[in-house]
Amino acid sequence: MNTGPHPYRIGELAARVGVSVRTLHHYDRLGLVQPSARSEGGYRLYGEHDFLRLQQVLTLRCLGLPLRRIRDLLDSEDFDVAASLRVQRIALRERIEELQRIESAIGSALDTQERSGVWDWDLVLTAAAAAGNSGGNIMERYYTPEQMAQFAELRAETPPEEIEAVEREWTALLAEVRASPSLDPASPEAKALVARWDALQERTMAHFASKPGLVEAIGRNYEAGSFEGMDRAPQAADIAFIQRAREA
Amino acid sequence: MNTGPHPYRIGELAARVGVSVRTLHHYDRLGLVQPSARSEGGYRLYGEHDFLRLQQVLTLRCLGLPLRRIRDLLDSEDFDVAASLRVQRIALRERIEELQRIESAIGSALDTQERSGVWDWDLVLTAAAAAGNSGGNIMERYYTPEQMAQFAELRAETPPEEIEAVEREWTALLAEVRASPSLDPASPEAKALVARWDALQERTMAHFASKPGLVEAIGRNYEAGSFEGMDRAPQAADIAFIQRAREA
DNA sequence: CGTAAAGCCTGACGCTGCGTCAGGGTCAAC
DNA sequence: GTTGACCCTGACGCAGCGTCAGGCTTTACG
Numbered sequence: 001m002n003t004g005p006h007p008y009r010i011g012e013l014a015a016r017v018g019v020s021v022r023t024l025h026h027y028d029r030l031g032l033v034q035p036s037a038r039s040e041g042g043y044r045l046y047g048e049h050d051f052l053r054l055q056q057v058l059t060l061r062c063l064g065l066p067l068r069r070i071r072d073l074l075d076s077e078d079f080d081v082a083a084s085l086r087v088q089r090i091a092l093r094e095r096i097e098e099l100q101r102i103e104s105a106i107g108s109a110l111d112t113q114e115r116s117g118v119w120d121w122d123l124v125l126t127a128a129a130a131a132g133n134s135g136g137n138i139m140e141r142y143y144t145p146e147q148m149a150q151f152a153e154l155r156a157e158t159p160p161e162e163i164e165a166v167e168r169e170w171t172a173l174l175a176e177v178r179a180s181p182s183l184d185p186a187s188p189e190a191k192a193l194v195a196r197w198d199a200l201q202e203r204t205m206a207h208f209a210s211k212p213g214l215v216e217a218i219g220r221n222y223e224a225g226s227f228e229g230m231d232r233a234p235q236a237a238d239i240a241f242i243q244r245a246r247e248a
Numbered sequence: 249m250n251t252g253p254h255p256y257r258i259g260e261l262a263a264r265v266g267v268s269v270r271t272l273h274h275y276d277r278l279g280l281v282q283p284s285a286r287s288e289g290g291y292r293l294y295g296e297h298d299f300l301r302l303q304q305v306l307t308l309r310c311l312g313l314p315l316r317r318i319r320d321l322l323d324s325e326d327f328d329v330a331a332s333l334r335v336q337r338i339a340l341r342e343r344i345e346e347l348q349r350i351e352s353a354i355g356s357a358l359d360t361q362e363r364s365g366v367w368d369w370d371l372v373l374t375a376a377a378a379a380g381n382s383g384g385n386i387m388e389r390y391y392t393p394e395q396m397a398q399f400a401e402l403r404a405e406t407p408p409e410e411i412e413a414v415e416r417e418w419t420a421l422l423a424e425v426r427a428s429p430s431l432d433p434a435s436p437e438a439k440a441l442v443a444r445w446d447a448l449q450e451r452t453m454a455h456f457a458s459k460p461g462l463v464e465a466i467g468r469n470y471e472a473g474s475f476e477g478m479d480r481a482p483q484a485a486d487i488a489f490i491q492r493a494r495e496a
Numbered sequence: 497c498g499t500a501a502a503g504c505c506t507g508a509c510g511c512t513g514c515g516t517c518a519g520g521g522t523c524a525a526c
Numbered sequence: 527g528t529t530g531a532c533c534c535t536g537a538c539g540c541a542g543c544g545t546c547a548g549g550c551t552t553t554a555c556g
Contacts, residue, residue: 257552268543268544270542270543270544270545271542271543271544273543274542274543278542287551287552288551289550289551289552290550290551291551291552314541314542315541315542316541
């Protein structure tokens with residue numbers, strides 16, 4: 001360890017800050033931290049200034065910034081580290097949330113398996129899917145991108161007034177069903193509701209004729225109870241009532 | 249989309265599950281998901297079974313398992329997915345905690361900068377360092393791995409009874425200093441404390457003679473106030489008192 | 497039935513942030 | 527002067543694909 005203006009050889013600097021020699025080679029090539037001198041034999045010689053720069057680099061690296069951004073930040077005269085860190089923090093928060101969702105998905109999968117002794121792939125799948133992209137809206141949680149695309153196609157193919165009409169009728173029908181929870185399933189009124197239900201379902205499904213995969217996916221989602229709690233969609237209770245009336 | 253036993257071509261399967269064709273190529277080469285047939289022209293043809301396998305793969309991938317482990321898991325007859333997930337969950341929790349530490353480090357750095365308007369590299373550095381490995385003990389927060397190794401060497405070189413003796417004397421001396429906060433710095437008692445302090449410091453530092461770098465690092469840490477709040481180490485107040493007594 | 501468009505094939509390089517040789521010079525001490 | 531510790535450059539490898547390039551297949555349309 002000499003004590004000139006360039007006290008460190010590469011191995012010494014590496015040991016001092018706790019990184020590998022290879023890492024310093026890498027940073028040199030990237031222009032992140034370059035030795036301020038070389039020995040006659042070509043050895044890299046680092047000074048105190050280089051040491052400080054390396055500290056800054058490692059600090060920012062530790063916060064998750066990519067190396068090239070670190071270089072650009074430190075090299076630009078008016079580098080705005082704070083702004084970069086704000087961006088970084090946002091990404092970090094999203095990542096944390098994502099990991100937490102995954103962790104809870106794993107947890108519930110393991111719970112289920114412990115209690116039932118059975119390994120249910122469907123359950124893991126839905127849990128993982130929910131974890132994977134529950135940042136988006138409802139649709140994105142329960143359908144694949146391709147299915148989303150199919151939905152979009154259908155919307156384009158179907159006349160808007162038909163879509164509106166069907167949605168209004170569903171809203172009205174669901175409202176009527178929910179308005180009469182104590183209605184006798186065997187009564188003529190109940191039978192009428194069943195008839196309207198079946199007709200409307202038929203009318204709706206007709207639009208999906210060209211996409212049999214979607215019908216299947218929707219069915220699976222209803223079975224899985226994915227839409228419980230969403231007022232605009234038929235709920236398990238609604239379906240159960242119609243079923244009782246149909247059988248009565 | 250034909251409807252034989254191998255309904256999907258690669259692009260269709262990719263669209264259906266929402267991954268890229270390249271990804272399926274990759275999985276094919278890795279042996280993760282291989283098409284159960286090929287067309288005469290060499291096109292990959294996937295069946296329902298392949299589709300299910302792909303779902304499993306994507307599920308596990310979503311949970312963060314590396315592809316090769318997924319392959320090994322699915323290929324082994326008695327694959328224990330649950331055990332793998334338990335391991336995965338532990339790693340995940342650690343990662344989450346780490347990210348949370350980093351996020352709060354960024355937060356405090358930004359706070360400081362907003363309030364003071366100054367960008368303090370030392371502060372960011374200590375915050376980041378704390379974030380980087382605050383799972384460990386105090387030592388690891390303030391010294392580099394190489395320095396840690398030097399500390400270890402010193403401990404090995406120095407007789408244990410000497411270490412104990414020095415630590416006991418420091419404890420006693422600090423207790424006396426703190427017990428007499430209102431002692432006149434010019435008093436003979438204060439002078440005596442200064443003499444004991446200097447002797448003890450000399451005795452301590454003698455052991456570090458072979459590691460000048462460590463002395464420097466320790467000095468920097470004291471200057472940075474890294475050890476404030478740690479009772480067993482001299483505090484700024486203790487040092488200030490001794491200084492006053494020395495100058496009196 | 498022919499042709500064009502869309503889709504598929506293999507192969508190869510690129511990215512991030514280094515780890516890990518290989519094959520060779522340099523530096524310090526004995 | 528020689529040994530051993532250190533250093534150099536160059537190159538490949540890792541995960542998990544993205545992204546061409548150059549060429550074949552399949553399908554839809556006329």
